[in-house]
Amino acid sequence: MTRYVITGASRGIGLAMARLLSEDGVEVIAAVRRxxxxxxxxxxxxxxxxxxxxxxxxxxxxxxxxxxxxxVLINNAGLLIPDTLDSLDFAAALRQYEINALGPLRISRALLPLMGEGGKIGIVTSRVGSLGDNRSGGNYGYRMSKAAANMAARNLAIELKEKGIAVAALHPGYVRTAMTGGRGNIDAEPAAKGLLLRIEELGLETTGTFWHAEGYELPW
Ligand SMILES: NC(=O)c1ccc[n+]([C@@H]2O[C@H](COP(=O)([O-])OP(=O)(O)OC[C@H]3O[C@@H](n4cnc5c(N)ncnc54)[C@H](OP(=O)(O)O)[C@@H]3O)[C@@H](O)[C@H]2O)c1
Structure with missing residues (x-):
């Protein structure tokens, strides 16, 4: 049976992915702080x-x-602390970097000895971490941490290809969760469904790519 590990599964999108997989009878280990x-x-x-x-x-x-x-490892845990150039707090930016960028790298490296040929790693980054797609600005700390997370996904994809492990960066959409204060244009469950489909489709031939949960590729 396929075994999934999902970080940040206490609520929001991570919780929805854990629930959907469990309902399908898939084995899930939900990794949470509490x-x-x-x-x-x-x-x-x-x-x-x-x-x-x-x-x-x-x-x-x-x-x-x-x-x-x-x-399958889904690095989903994340933190958004909104800011502007004026309100930007560098300690908050560093905190987001630790969670959003270094977090997926730390957990992926720790779990690698348990993974092998056919394994998959998804990193839930964000479209706002795309350099090519940035037309609205703002949120320096979050955007920069997610851009770094995208780089982690690309780097891991290159390094892990020879081990037969595929890696993708994933954007869930603008999702109504605590992170967005309940704003967004999609609920956690359909967003989670889309992310799980993207991970299902992921293979070595598509490793190192960046996907919207709705099924189209995003620019890095
Ligand atoms: N919602 C959106 O519109 C949107 C858009 C683009 C990308 N994303 C990304 O999607 C992912 C899930 O977001 P969400 O909307 O579901 O947010 P959420 O409801 O705020 O959930 C965030 C999750 O991350 C966990 N987390 C935070 N810091 C952690 C840490 N240091 N160690 C372990 N877990 C930690 C939280 O756990 P606790 O309960 O312990 O705090 C929680 O389970 C995030 O990576 C986010 O950046 C979301």
């Missing part, structure tokens, strides 16, 4: 204490996996 009642109601396995900004958090996840093979 379990939530919503996640507990899903009934999947929960690895608690997984803060993606710390090596200890990554080690907790590795320990919870206890040598089990991982087929």
């Amino acid at each position: 379990p939530t009642p919503d996640l507990e109601a899903v009934g999947c396995e929960i690895a608690a204490g997984v803060d993606v900004t710390s090596d200890d958090g990554a080690a907790v996840l590795v320990e919870a996996l206890n040598g089990r093979h991982v087929d």
Whole structure:
């Protein structure tokens, strides 16, 4: 059976992906800092204490996996702290970099020994991390962290191809979650469905690409 690990599955899009997969009978390990009642109601396995900004958090996840093979890793945990050039707080920008850019790299590296040929890594970045697509500006800390996450996805794709592991960056859409204060043009569940489809379609022939959940490729 295919085994998925999803970070940031306590709420929002990560929770929706864990729920959809579990409903389909797929094995999911939901990696979270703290379990939530919503996640507990899903009934999947929960690895608690997984803060993606710390090596200890990554080690907790590795320990919870206890040598089990991982087929798909979805690095979904993320943080948005809105800013403008005037309001930009450099400590907040660094925090977003730690979670959004270094987090996926830290967790991917920690889980690599459990992955192999046919494995897949999805990094939920964001369209706002695209240099080519940036026409609206703003949100320096978040955008720059997601641009770095995109680079992590490209770099990992190059390095992991010879191990048979495919990597993609993914944009879920503008999704109504806590992150957006409930604003957006799609709910978490359909966005999650789109992301899971993109990961299903991902293979070595498409590794190193960047996808909108709706199914079209985005510019880096
Ligand atoms: N919503 C959108 O419109 C949108 C658009 C583009 C991209 N995205 C990306 O989609 C992903 C999911 O976002 P969302 O909308 O579902 O946001 P959300 O509802 O705010 O959920 C964020 C998740 O990330 C977790 N998280 C934050 N910091 C963490 C850390 N240090 N270690 C481990 N987990 C941490 C949160 O866990 P806690 O409960 O412990 O805080 C939560 O589970 C993020 O990467 C986000 O940047 C979202």
